[in-house]
Structures are given as structure tokens and as C-alpha cells.
Amino acid sequence: MGAKVLILITVTVAMLRMVLSTSLTVGVPAGSWDLQTNYTMWALRTRFTIGDEFQFQYSTTVHNVVEVRKAGYDAYNSSSPIAMFLTSNDVVPLAAIGMRYFICGVPGHRVAGMKVQVNVKSKAVWTVRRCRGTGKRLRCRSETILSSAMTAGIDQSAMARLGLAFVAAGLVLFY
Secondary structure (H helix, E strand, O other), X not given: OHHHHHHHHHHHHHHHHHHHOOEEEOOOXXXXXXXXXXXXXXXXXXXXXXXXXXXXXXXXXXXXXXXXXXXXXXXXXXXXXXXXXXXXXXXXXXXXXXXXXXXXXXXXXXXXXXXEEEEEEOOOEEEEEEEEOOHHHOEEEEEEEEOHHHHOOOOHHHHHHHHHHHHHHHHHHHO
């Protein structure tokens, strides 16, 4: 019986994690962690929320990923990193609200703009920036939008309670 319970709990946690988080491959769909992708535009078009995770995909012979503070990001300086990632398929959890800064620590990649900053927000509410025009005539406006779960009247705690109810029902069925 113990193995069945463990399997049920594992499956439930995995299902809840899929519902409450997203895995984001940096630069996709237009690119990856490379010299061609415009990470500023990619980050503007992507919503980052608590519970999501970043995935950096790259060739280890050419690139790496270094998480730095704002000053390191602005100066493109990786001498005091928060974390270094070197595996070519690095997964970085976004566990807290706030700004995160990543650069490629390989010399010369600064010129190509190989850096990305992300603003991790709550799942409940986010701000969408909509822009029209080009160049100096670009006009942008921001609006705050409730997440689809909040609009439907569902919050994360309700999803967690639903998951726990599912586990409890499974336990009753197994015994």
C-alpha cells in the first residue's frame, strides 16, 4: 500500500506543478541562448511568474550563463556572480518576485547583447505593455490584467486544496 500512496502523491504534485508553473526556454521561439536573439524584445513579450522556470539551452564550447546583480548586468561584469551555469541545459527556478539578471560570461559576447533581465511577478496580476509604431514614433501603454485563473475566480490556494482533496480521495480508494 505504501508504494501506491507514494505514487499517487508524486503524480498529484507533478500535476499541480504543471498547472501552477511554466517552463520557459530562453529566447524561444525565435532563438535560444545565442548571439542572434534579441533578449530585450523576448523578455518584453514573455510573462514571468513565481513558480515558473527558465531553461537555458546552448553549446558549452561557445557560451555559459552567469546570474549577476543589477550592477554586474549594467557593466556586463561576471566577476561577482550570484550563480554560474555551465551544463548547456540549465534550469533556473523563478521562486520569488523581483528582477533577475543573466549574462553570458564569455568575453566579447557583450557586444552581441547576450544578456537578459526578467521581472518575476505574482501569478495573480501582471502588466501588459502594448506598443505601436516604429523607432522614435513608438507609442506604448501599459495595462494591468488579472490572470486567467483569477478572472475565473480560481486562486492558487484553491488549486492546492483541490490537489489535496485529490490525494485524500486517492488514499481512501487505496485503503
